[in-house]
Amino acid sequence: MEKINWLDWGVIDWNLPLNHWDLFIVGTFNTVLLTILALFVGWVLSIPLAFLRANRNKLFNYPILCFTYVFRGTPLLIQLFLIYYGAGQxxxxxxxxxxxxxxxxxxxxxxxxxxNSAAYQTEILRGAIETMPQGENEVAVSMGMPVLLRLRRIILPSATRRALPMYSNEIIFMLHGSVIASTITILDILKAGRMVNGQYYVAYEGFITAAVIYMALVFITTKGLKRLEGNWNAYKQPRTT
Amino acid sequence: MLKKITFSVIGVLFGLSVNIANASDTLRIGVEGAYPPFSEKTSDGKLIGFDVDIAFALCKEMKRSCVMVEQGWDGMIPGLLARKYDAIIASMTITKERQKIIDFSKKYYATPGKFVAKKGEFSDDKPSTLAGKIIGVQSSTPHADFLKFTYPNSTIREYGSQEEIYLDLTAGRLDAILADSIALSKGFLHTDSGKGFSFFGENHEERDFFGEGLGIGVRKGDTLKDEFTKAIEKIRENGVYKKINDKYFDFDVYGE
Known part of the structure; x- marks a missing residue:
């Protein structure tokens, strides 16, 4: 690729990451895919776990508490290394x-x-279920709704709505946490930056480019979630005629 | 001047310490600590190895006091430029690409690169033999550049350090690995975890990738370069080099 002179600022030469834009595309794809899939699977797992926890289910409450305690109490990097390097032993x-x-x-x-995400999301959802206004639940009971229908139509939507700000944090945490995928040879955004740095023996270009991409992803995510929050909680807004 | 200011401002912004060159006489040497037998750490955290011994021998020859600064491989050159240390003695190959950014002393040793895999797995190391296979290599090394250029049909997996590569080779995630033959022999094949693995294929010394051996890296224009070259010649002559060499190897790693 031809060198673009105005991109060379002396200390930082933006031509270097630009020459390897394809690495960053692949990296962004891997980071986004990994984050979204992990969040989705975590969410699916967290729903039954959160209900069992919130109901203080005799059989499952403590095992689930152990699971969330371990996965929230240890660094994600160690969890990844135990699975990756540990399994190979x-x-x-x-x-x-x-x-x-x-x-x-x-x-x-x-x-x-x-x-990891399942552990965090379980506790987020459990908290939201436990702090649910009792009236909502009582109305559903008095309407004669069976348990599962009540969970699906009343408790889950209400809890999710109120937990949305916490979910936003979890999404961003997961996105930032996903950088450690680069430590086990996965080409994510950080690895793309590291490869550029390694290729030209520089410290800034690759990392700053990676940081900017992460920042853009966080920006898009928070904007989207803010909108969602506005929509879902619209019923709480003061009415304007 | 302006450039200098910009540099330090950026340095502060990103939390890097841009120390102005230490006025004292102590030389700070950047070493890796994860590349046995050249550089490794004992279980109580002490840095040992051929590189470390050579570093102390050279300092003694130059009549300077030295401290070892541990640095991960992919930040080795940036760390030198940011003045975290004054010289790199970390088995760094003298390549044209690197010479654009830093200066090197004359070589202090030179050994060829070689492939390792499960015993009997491959009969040769031709690109066609390794097509479709997964090859592990340390990133930012001449071996990585060589693989990417010469083995386009293999999957090249890049690692931060040699020790992670050994873990994944024994775990069976990699079909073959390429690295310095001595590092492989002493750091892996002769250890317990290296059982059942062996070298295969040619010695790789292709000059375009592997240059003229491994040298001591210093910042551009630093007179340390000549001091180190002179010190290397001295310890070659006075037998100090041989003593260190014989501690680790049963042949002369200096090459011709």
């Missing part, structure tokens, strides 16, 4: 069918991120 795992999945760094990151 045992012949039992290496000879099992799971190895097809655990052999691949992408799947390891996906599993670690999903479990």
């Amino acid at each position: 045992f012949d039992i795992i290496k000879e099992s069918v799971f190895w097809v999945i655990l052999k691949d760094p992408w799947w390891c990151a996906f599993i670690a991120f999903s479990l």
